[in-house]
Amino acid sequence: MIMLEELILEAWERAGRHPNREFVHSIIYGDAPVVVTLAKEVKRLKETLEDMCYQFASWSDSKGGHCTGGLSALEDAFEILGWTDPHPAPKSCCQEKGCKKQATCGTPTADGYKRLCIEHFKDVKDG
Numbered sequence: 482m483i484m485l486e487e488l489i490l491e492a493w494e495r496a497g498r499h500p501n502r503e504f505v506h507s508i509i510y511g512d513a514p515v516v517v518t519l520a521k522e523v524k525r526l527k528e529t530l531e532d533m534c535y536q537f538a539s540w541s542d543s544k545g546g547h548c549t550g551g552l553s554a555l556e557d558a559f560e561i562l563g564w565t566d567p568h569p570a571p572k573s574c575c576q577e578k579g580c581k582k583q584a585t586c587g588t589p590t591a592d593g594y595k596r597l598c599i600e601h602f603k604d605v606k607d608g
């Protein structure tokens with residue numbers, strides 16, 4: 482990082498500006514107030530985008546994850562989040578072995594509490 486700091490300071494000098502080592506250092510190491518504020522905003526925006534994707538993306542029963550369904554707004558959102566399409570979501574899958582449908586119900590079973598898809602939920606309830 483020292484090398485980067487020196488390169489930036491040299492570039493400022495070549496541009497005829499007065500280099501400010503403290504400012505460059507705070508930008509590089511992320512402790513400048515503007516950098517901290519921007520990082521917090523980016524984090525908040527990504528969390529909100531992620532929540533929107535979980536809420537509006539469709540579910541792939543074959544892959545066990547959220548997918549864009551070809552909607553461009555969701556494709557852009559997935560790209561920004563660095564998600565593949567479909568985006569694997571094992572914690573949202575039915576807990577019945579081998580089932581990749583989305584868990585939409587929860588119920589106590591002989592093996593403890595499980596989150597299940599509607600079909601497996603019915604199996605448990607019907608015995």
Ligand SMILES: [Zn+2]
Nearest residue numbers: 575580598601
């Ligand atoms: Zn299931």
